[in-house]
Amino acid sequence: MATIGEICRREVVVTKGNASVAEAARLMQKHHVGSLVVVTGDNGGMRRPVGILTDRDMIMEVMASERNPHEVRVEEIMSARLTTARDTDGVHQTLQLMRYKGIRRLPIVNGNGDLIGIVTTDDLLRVLSYDIVTLAGIAVRELSQEAVERSAHYA
Amino acid sequence: MATIGEICNREVIVAPPDTTVSAAAKLMRRHHVGSIVVVDTTSAGPRAPLGLVTDRDIVVEVTAVDLDPNTLTVGDIMVRDLSTAREHDGVLETMEIMRYKGVRRMPILGDDRQLVGIVTIDDLLEVLSEELAEMTKIVAREQVHEAAARR
Numbered sequence: 001m002a003t004i005g006e007i008c009r010r011e012v013v014v015t016k017g018n019a020s021v022a023e024a025a026r027l028m029q030k031h032h033v034g035s036l037v038v039v040t041g042d043n044g045g046m047r048r049p050v051g052i053l054t055d056r057d058m059i060m061e062v063m064a065s066e067r068n069p070h071e072v073r074v075e076e077i078m079s080a081r082l083t084t085a086r087d088t089d090g091v092h093q094t095l096q097l098m099r100y101k102g103i104r105r106l107p108i109v110n111g112n113g114d115l116i117g118i119v120t121t122d123d124l125l126r127v128l129s130y131d132i133v134t135l136a137g138i139a140v141r142e143l144s145q146e147a148v149e150r151s152a153h154y155a
Numbered sequence: 156m157a158t159i160g161e162i163c164n165r166e167v168i169v170a171p172p173d174t175t176v177s178a179a180a181k182l183m184r185r186h187h188v189g190s191i192v193v194v195d196t197t198s199a200g201p202r203a204p205l206g207l208v209t210d211r212d213i214v215v216e217v218t219a220v221d222l223d224p225n226t227l228t229v230g231d232i233m234v235r236d237l238s239t240a241r242e243h244d245g246v247l248e249t250m251e252i253m254r255y256k257g258v259r260r261m262p263i264l265g266d267d268r269q270l271v272g273i274v275t276i277d278d279l280l281e282v283l284s285e286e287l288a289e290m291t292k293i294v295a296r297e298q299v300h301e302a303a304a305r306r
Binding site for chain 2: 021025058
């Protein structure tokens with residue numbers, strides 16, 4: 001489990017930039033997600049990420065301004081400066097990147113820049129907490145090992 | 156840091172149930188929050204939480220289904236069966252309830268059941284990570300003491 005490619009989610013819900021916010025909202029509802037990766041290109045199924053759109057963006061940019069979600073395009077309100085990571089990047093390195101940028105979701109791309117997955121802070125939490133649990137298990141294991149070895153001694 | 160009241164966020168954005176979804180969205184933007192606690196503002200007594208509305212709720216219940224945010228209210232779309240905790244409840248105990256109920260945020264009530272704050276999974280993570288960091292100091296201190304004692 002050394003690379004982010006090994007722990008990221010591979011099913012990503014995507015949308016094109018020219019889709020309407022209403023269509024994007026429908027996608028979120030249908031797939032039970034709070035964010036979409038905005039992609040371009042469709043050469044044989046490959047997709048290049050260009051932005052991320054969250055439910056929060058929709059509230060802040062459309063609903064709070066009383067704009068019509070059918071008349072606003074995804075590309076108008078998505079976060080423009082997109083950060084991505086390579087599938088070969090390490091988990092630790094990716095954690096540092098997300099911390100530095102203050103981002104909860106990170107699209108993962110392969111060597112060609114095509115979208116292959118997404119990693120969220122929830123995923124990292126799961127992975128890191130598993131490591132802590134493993135660490136805590138060392139002391140328990142050590143004790144049981146000792147009991148086995150020492151009882152053999154005094155048999 | 157024993158009780159949830161000590162770590163919860165006391166600045167909660169609230170709104171009465173007849174607030175339109177549009178107005179709620181504006182409130183969220185103005186205060187940079189992702190959720191609003193819907194409260195009963197009619198009774199003279201302490202404000203009791205009636206429900207919770209998140210940005211996601213608005214997108215899923217209103218935007219995605221073409222309903223009018225200017226006629227629909229937070230009372231119409233809020234989650235009603237709210238889990239809450241009391242401010243004197245323990246942090247770990249509250250975490251267990253949140254896990255059991257599968258909620259990422261929970262309103263916190265005071266002694267007379269009025270809303271005093273809200274706690275989110277982010278708050279819990281921050282607290283737990285601080286505790287973990289403190290643990291590493293135990294090890295560092297131990298080494299200093301031992302070095303001093305053995306001199």
